[in-house]
Amino acid sequence: MLRQFEIARSVQLRPYNAIAFSGPIAVFVSVFLIYPLGQSGWFFAPSFGVAAIFRFILFFQGFHNWTLNPFHMMGVAGVLGAALLCAIHGATVENTLFEDGDGANTFRAFNPTQAEETYSMVTANRFWSQIFGVAFSNKRWLHFFMLFVPVTGLWMSAIGVVGLALNLRAYDFVSQEIRAAEDPEFETFYTKNILLNEALAGRDQESTGFAWWAGNARLINLSGKLLGAHVAHAGLIVFWAGAMNLFEVAHFVPEKPMYEQGLILLPHLATLGWGVGPGGEVIDTFPYFVSGVLHLISSAVLGFGGIYHALLGPETLEESFPFFGYVWKDRNKMTTILGIHLILLGLGAFLLVFKAVYFGGVYDTWAPGGGDVRKITNLTLSPSVIFGYLLKSPFGGEGWIVSVDDLEDIIGGHVWLGSICILGGIWHILTKPFAWARRAFVWSGEAYLSYSLGALSVFGFIACCFVWFNNTAYPSEFYGPTGPEASQAQAFTFLVRDQRLGANVGSAQGPTGLGKYLMRSPTGEVIFGGETMRFWDLRAPWLEPLRGPNGLDLSRLKKDIQPWQERRSAEYMTHAPLGSLNSVGGVATEINAVNYVSPRSWLATSHFVLGFFFFVGHLWHAGRARAAAAGFEKGIDRDLEPVLS
Structure with missing residues (x-):
């Protein structure tokens, strides 16, 4: 098959x-x-x-x-x-x-x-x-x-x-009716609320305090069943990744740029250096096919594991598998689990490092000539550089960690991050929480859920900014240009056109008296004129070769513009990640608004929306956890829930 x-x-x-x-x-x-x-x-x-x-x-x-x-x-x-x-x-x-x-x-x-x-x-x-x-x-x-x-x-x-x-015999009508005739207390299919497996009996409001729609909340104290739910959930996630991966491979058109085809998974694989060559051109889709199949196979393993633990495995793990068992209030066990998770995250960070350094390299949009796959051999490990990003302002041209534009810094940062996660994981496994930590935190399952949702919310907001502004970690060849990049590309394209028609781009004035093609920034640099002046601090690999010590170099603009720079800027100009029906930053977007959605727009928006909802979930569950710890419960009166009427 x-x-x-x-x-x-x-x-x-x-x-x-x-x-x-x-x-x-x-x-x-x-x-x-x-x-x-x-x-x-x-x-x-x-x-x-x-x-x-x-x-x-x-x-x-x-x-x-x-x-x-x-x-x-x-x-x-x-x-x-x-x-x-x-x-x-x-x-x-x-x-x-x-x-x-x-x-x-x-x-x-x-x-x-x-x-x-x-x-x-x-x-x-x-x-x-x-x-x-x-x-x-x-x-x-x-x-x-x-x-x-x-x-x-x-x-x-x-x-x-x-x-x-798996003995899901809810539809075995005849045997149930015969048994009901012999035993008046036996509940048939019609009286069981479509109960598919007797192992799930007791997961109702009377026994757990949660109605059916509360989902995994019914399994709070059943570590084995909760494990099954989580493994099955992981299987669904991986299945989506594999199926969507193969769907994108089946619909991929090599002659068109990735960002024009509505792809959201293949750009990530291409960024890791698989299947691409100079200029971000896809030269082999077989690695993408392999990725999809591996994810599908993995999802089958996870799916079987989830079904086993949810339906057939022990309800609780503490008796049979004490290492995997836990009690939510056991502070030492919780920090041990935290440590294991940190070690796994650290190993994941090092996987990217190994791929970039040893296994073929990653795609570098800054490589000469318009980008290429290369091995990262000179990692930035200086703590002043790596942690200097954290000390930058998030506003203006500083850009906090989102401003990183060097793969050596990105991979070096993953070395630091992986090391910190692994060392922190070992620390949390070997130590017990200090007294101040035991007093400061609420130690319950819902509290841990709120902490996790809060962390995911922060991740979502950071990822939103990263994918929207950063064209190094998210190369424009695959994700489409950033908003500032598309605007600057339009100014550059018109400069090239008019310069060939004889315009003196160095001195021409626009309708406001400012430079039509070139002007000065507040710091004295030569920048593009017109409405794109607001994006004067953009850095993009197709534009940087034309800069000198004082901004854009007029002599380079007249003599050194390469065909690949013209082609790329023309593409970026017409593929702005903007959903407006009029111009934004000087970029006319009407032609793209109907049948084009930039993967950059999609990923940034989805991460912002998910980050926001995770933040709301964090507040909700944090409030409930704190209320429960204080001895009272806020929320809906469970005796009068509308869903039960």
Whole structure:
């Protein structure tokens, strides 16, 4: 199946054949592998052969009441519906094949031995439009429907078998009704609120204090089940990453820039130096395909782990696996868990360092000639430089850590960050919280949630500023230009044009009396004139070679402008990350506002919005945690929750 996907990608076909094969593969794996594993032995696996398969079907029906399972019903509908669609399609094509020639009758049966066959779509459309009263055409959606029906049916069957493998027998109506007749206290499917697994019993408001919509709050004191929820959540995240990765690979057009194609994952892979060459040109998409497949495989492992711990594993880990067990009020255990997380974060930071230094390098937008992949060999490890970024002002031209424009500083900063995280993790594992820390913090599960949300909120706001302003960590070749960069690119493009038309760009005045093309900044530097003057402190790799000690160098502007600089500025001018319907910073954005959204705009906005909501969640859970620690609870009266009425 993966081979079909790979070949389809290589010959520019859509991957629907691989999707079609996924249906029977899913059914086979669920019946022959997952079901016997879930039922604890190969004794429950079907054997090959007609009689053996029939015996398995009888056993399966008698044990699980499979025919009344809605997943089986959807599977039957899919398979039979697909058979009907195929029969209709084949009959229609066969009926409307005719021998081409003068006086040919399209309603006469064709000769099977004729040399050439042609298809009368008009006849087919006329036939079905009179049958259904609706005109059909040979559209993609019609054939996609023929693919969708059987594949969906097979997948539904596979999902149903997996559910039965894990004894999710909520739809076993008959056995429940028989048992209810024998035991009046037995609750059937209809009285259980669709309870799919008896292992989940007790996770209701009466036993946990939380209603169903509170989600994982019901599992606060069940470390094993909470582990399952988190692992399954990780599986969903990684599955999205892999699926979206492959989706972007399937839709990627090498001839167009990444930022013009709505891509949000491939730019990150390209920034890490995979699949790109000089100028940010994508020369090989295979690393992107491998990344997507690896994420999908990882998501399957995480998904199985999540299902196991959520449904089959121990409810609490303290008894069976004390190392992984915990009690929220155990301060020493909590700081140990914090230490483990810090070490993992530190190792993650060093992964980027190793990639940049040893394993192929990363993409450097500042490389001569318009950017290239290079190894970072001369890391900046000076603490005065690295921590100097933290001491910068976040305003004006200072820009705090967002102002970094050197890969040596970025990778060196990750060396420092990884080292601090690892050493801090070891510290927290080996030590116990000091008295002041025990007094200062609230030690409960909801308090830890609030701390985490607060940290994620800060990360989101910093990432928003980073992706919006920084074109080194987020190269414009992949994410599109920054707002200031697009504005300066427009001024540069018009300067190049008018200079070729004979304009004296050094002395020409604009309508306000200031320089039309060039002017002086408040600090005396030569900068671009016009409305883009507000962005005079921009630094961009396509512009810096034209600067001298006092700003833009007039002689370089007249003699040294390279074609790649002209091309890049023209592209950036027309791809501003601005959603305005009029000009912003001098950049006319109407032409881009309809069918173009910059990945830079998307990532900055999404991180700001998520950061804001995380901050609100931090305040909410912090208030509840502090109230609970003080002996009272703020919030909705759980006896009168509208969701329960």
